[in-house]
Amino acid sequence: MVVKVYGPVFAATKRVLVCLIEKEVEFETVHVDITKGEQKSPEYLKLQPFGVIPVIQDGDYTLYESRAIMRYYAEKYKSQGVELLGKTIEERGLVEQWLDVEATNFDPPIYNLANQLMFSPIVGITPNPKLIEESEAKLESVLNIYEERLSKSKYLAGDFFSLADISHLPFLDYLVNYMGKEYMVKDRKHVSGWWGDISSKPSWKKVIQLYKYKPPI
Ligand SMILES: N[C@@H](CCC(=O)N[C@@H](CS)C(=O)NCC(=O)O)C(=O)O
Numbered sequence: 001m002v003v004k005v006y007g008p009v010f011a012a013t014k015r016v017l018v019c020l021i022e023k024e025v026e027f028e029t030v031h032v033d034i035t036k037g038e039q040k041s042p043e044y045l046k047l048q049p050f051g052v053i054p055v056i057q058d059g060d061y062t063l064y065e066s067r068a069i070m071r072y073y074a075e076k077y078k079s080q081g082v083e084l085l086g087k088t089i090e091e092r093g094l095v096e097q098w099l100d101v102e103a104t105n106f107d108p109p110i111y112n113l114a115n116q117l118m119f120s121p122i123v124g125i126t127p128n129p130k131l132i133e134e135s136e137a138k139l140e141s142v143l144n145i146y147e148e149r150l151s152k153s154k155y156l157a158g159d160f161f162s163l164a165d166i167s168h169l170p171f172l173d174y175l176v177n178y179m180g181k182e183y184m185v186k187d188r189k190h191v192s193g194w195w196g197d198i199s200s201k202p203s204w205k206k207v208i209q210l211y212k213y214k215p216p217i
Contacts, residue, residue, distance in 0.1 A: 003056055003057070004030055005056050006029070006047070007030075007034065009212075010034055011171055011173075011174060013053050014170040016070060017207045020073060021203040023082070027056075032044060032053050039053055050064070056069055067102075067167060070163050074163055085162065086158070086162060098157050099164050105142050106168065109135040109138035110171045110175060111171065112132075113181070116135070117132065118179060118215065122216055144188075146190075146191050151189075154194075155197075169199065172185065
């Protein structure tokens with residue numbers, strides 16, 4: 001059964017796609033354009049009642065929330081493809097810790113920045129300079145903690161690539177390649193090296209080659 005993944009062009013879905021490629025799971029994609037509000041259509045809401053992407057269908061099994069989907073496939077196919085959850089319970093704990101750090105510390109400010117700088121103009125909303133400034137300041141402090149962490153280990157959870165790293169790829173891509181804020185990564189030696197490494201993974205390169213986000217304006 002091929003996994004059906006909705007909304008491949010946008011950030012949260014790209015986490016899922018990288019995970020599926022690393023786990024060697026076959027998938028197909030269904031386009032959902034959030035800049036046109038397609039994620040709020042009655043048909044889509046039957047699959048994802050909160051009206052956001054992604055959602056997956058695996059036979060008659062439906063699952064939403066990008067990080068839950070990644071955890072599900074990394075566990076389901078534990079002995080297939082790249083191990084993304086760590087080899088010991090202690091490594092697993094650190095993967096979970098950094099996944100939560102991504103969701104609760106990193107994602108809110110970078111999500112606000114992406115909305116303000118990339119998506120508000122598309123839907124005719126004037127960006128809010130105060131929110132941009134505050135979000136950038138919050139993200140700076142988060143990245144300072146990452147810089148310290150990455151000075152001690154190659155990847156976030158340790159010296160192995162994991163879901164925690166994958167989870168950061170899509171919004172770092174927005175930050176570096178779409179928001180004009182590459183300096184936030186480049187100015188931090190260890191964050192920069194880590195970004196260079198994880199964004200060179202063939203799974204990520206494949207995802208951006210197949211599903212590159214192209215701004216409509
Ligand atoms: N916690 C959700 C967040 C998903 C999310 O925010 N998706 C964004 C795209 S990256 C979206 O669908 N935005 C459209 C909207 O909010 O209407 C997940 O990780 O799956």
